[in-house]
Amino acid sequence: MFERLQGKTVLITGASSGIGEACAYQFAAAGANVILGARRIDRLSTVSATIRAKHPSVTVETIELDVRNSKAVDQAVSSISGDIDVLVNNAGLAMGTDTVDNLSDAAIDAVIDTNVKGLLYVSRAVVRRMKQQGGGHVIMMGSIAGIVGYQTGSVYCATKAAVKAITESLRAETIGVPIRVTEIKPGMVETEFSVVRYGGDKEKASSVYHGIEPMTADDVAESVVFAASRHPRCVVADVVLLATGQASATLAHRKYFNMGFHPGHFSYAHRCHGRLRNKLIFAGVTLWLASTVIAGVRRSTGWTHNSHRLASPPPPPPVQINMPPNDERLQWLEQEYVAAAPDAATREQRQAWVSAERARVAWAWNRSTMARNHCNEAKGLMTWYLGVGERTLDWATRKISRSQHFHWQSPPTSTLPPTSSLQPPPAGESTNSTV
Numbered sequence: 001m002f003e004r005l006q007g008k009t010v011l012i013t014g015a016s017s018g019i020g021e022a023c024a025y026q027f028a029a030a031g032a033n034v035i036l037g038a039r040r041i042d043r044l045s046t047v048s049a050t051i052r053a054k055h056p057s058v059t060v061e062t063i064e065l066d067v068r069n070s071k072a073v074d075q076a077v078s079s080i081s082g083d084i085d086v087l088v089n090n091a092g093l094a095m096g097t098d099t100v101d102n103l104s105d106a107a108i109d110a111v112i113d114t115n116v117k118g119l120l121y122v123s124r125a126v127v128r129r130m131k132q133q134g135g136g137h138v139i140m141m142g143s144i145a146g147i148v149g150y151q152t153g154s155v156y157c158a159t160k161a162a163v164k165a166i167t168e169s170l171r172a173e174t175i176g177v178p179i180r181v182t183e184i185k186p187g188m189v190e191t192e193f194s195v196v197r198y199g200g201d202k203e204k205a206s207s208v209y210h211g212i213e214p215m216t217a218d219d220v221a222e223s224v225v226f227a228a229s230r231h232p233r234c235v236v237a238d239v240v241l242l243a244t245g246q247a248s249a250t251l252a253h254r255k256y257f258n259m260g261f262h263p264g265h266f267s268y269a270h271r272c273h274g275r276l277r278n279k280l281i282f283a284g285v286t287l288w289l290a291s292t293v294i295a296g297v298r299r300s301t302g303w304t305h306n307s308h309r310l311a312s313p314p315p316p317p318p319v320q321i322n323m324p325p326n327d328e329r330l331q332w333l334e335q336e337y338v339a340a341a342p343d344a345a346t347r348e349q350r351q352a353w354v355s356a357e358r359a360r361v362a363w364a365w366n367r368s369t370m371a372r373n374h375c376n377e378a379k380g381l382m383t384w385y386l387g388v389g390e391r392t393l394d395w396a397t398r399k400i401s402r403s404q405h406f407h408w409q410s411p412p413t414s415t416l417p418p419t420s421s422l423q424p425p426p427a428g429e430s431t432n433s434t435v
């Protein structure tokens with residue numbers, strides 16, 4: 001499948017790590033000679049030694065190269081002898097996750113100088129060579145960030161949109177020359193990319209991939225090698241590669257929202273990707289599940305200090321609706337005050353007042369009795385379900401019953417005349433009750 005690459009020369013920028021490094025191994029495995037460029041020459045030496053050991057038949061060259069330096073790029077390209085059949089324009093980076101209003105000059109310059117100007121310097125030098133040699137293939141490393149911008153990615157997204165524009169322009173410019181131009185736009189790939197973006201913080205970098213399986217550098221390199229190895233009459237013009245759980249630059253399915261706790265859930269970097277609402281839902285559901293499981297274990301094993309009470313839910317106590325047993329004031333009203341009325345009409349009126357007062361007192365008494373019964377019932381159920389100690393519940397009940405929840409409706413107001421007018425009957429007057 002890749003035999004067309006045998007003996008070809010492939011120049012790869014940014015070959016000291018990640019996608020570029022993976023491309024170097026895969027092109028070498030396909031029999032192509034590779035020229036590797038990057039700033040970290042020690043890393044390139046390691047890659048080159050690995051390739052030589054595995055594929056002794058291919059040649060490997062390393063060039064210390066900073067693509068931001070146009071003169072150095074021209075020199076490096078002119079130092080390459082022979083044809084350059086394929087250029088993999090891969091060197092690139094993102095720096096920080098700042099919003100537009102917080103961007104530093106350094107971050108703007110580094111990213112634009114590398115991803116746009118550097119890519120143009122390399123393309124210019126190599127396309128000149130390809131035109132002279134009568135053909136070639138330029139493969140640009142774009143990104144899905146070049147299709148849709150996302151928060152805190154303004155500069156990086158802009159540079160990758162520029163790569164798309166440069167690719168299309170170059171393809172249009174080279175239709176009369178057999179130069180093929182390809183753009184590969186990967187989504188989430190786990191490389192050193194995020195470590196560089198977060199200034200070397202590996203924990204933040206790895207949290208970018210929490211809950212999702214990102215692509216590997218090899219996954220992308222396979223597409224690069226595939227594109228480069230097509231028949232010369234065919235161009236793989238545009239390839240978008242996404243991690244399986246990813247739909248776009250901004251939409252990814254993170255499994256731990258459904259499956260449970262992940263240490264990255266509460267990490268700083270996660271806050272850029274997750275939402276507080278999800279964390280609260282997660283914490284609430286976890287607490288509820290944990291308490292249900294503990295209660296279940298306690299019920300089924302009898303593992304509790306008051307297990308004898310937990311064998312079955314207690315029957316709710318009967319609701320009693322009673323008058324207060326010894327309301328002396330009511331007794332006095334009925335026995336003395338009504339009976340002492342000077343005439344039948346007054347007695348009838350006094351009796352009506354007393355009946356109204358009796359109803360009012362009964363109302364208040366019944367409500368407090370019902371509230372007490374509800375509290376006891378809830379307490380019993382909680383003791384049974386949760387295995388909470390009774391003393392704790394007594395304390396909670398006292399708190400609740402003192403709170404405003406049980407005073408939401410005031411009892412009917414008394415219709416009795418002021419107490420000052422309720423004098424006991426004069427001595428010697430009849431005290432027989434008529435009620």
Ligand SMILES: NC(=O)c1ccc[n+]([C@@H]2O[C@H](COP(=O)([O-])OP(=O)(O)OC[C@H]3O[C@@H](n4cnc5c(N)ncnc54)[C@H](OP(=O)(O)O)[C@@H]3O)[C@@H](O)[C@H]2O)c1
Pocket residue numbers: 013014015016017018019020037038039040041043065066067068090091092093094114118141142143144185186187188189190191192193194196217
């Ligand atoms: N990882 C992702 O999720 C992802 C997604 C879409 C697109 N991409 C693109 O894929 C490309 C490779 O990224 P990666 O994921 O493989 O990241 P990486 O592991 O950090 O590799 C970046 C490479 O670029 C090189 N580089 C950076 N600045 C350079 C400069 N001024 N001159 C020369 N080389 C330079 C680095 O080498 P030195 O530091 O040694 O110079 C390194 O080899 C980038 O263009 C990136 O935008 C990545």
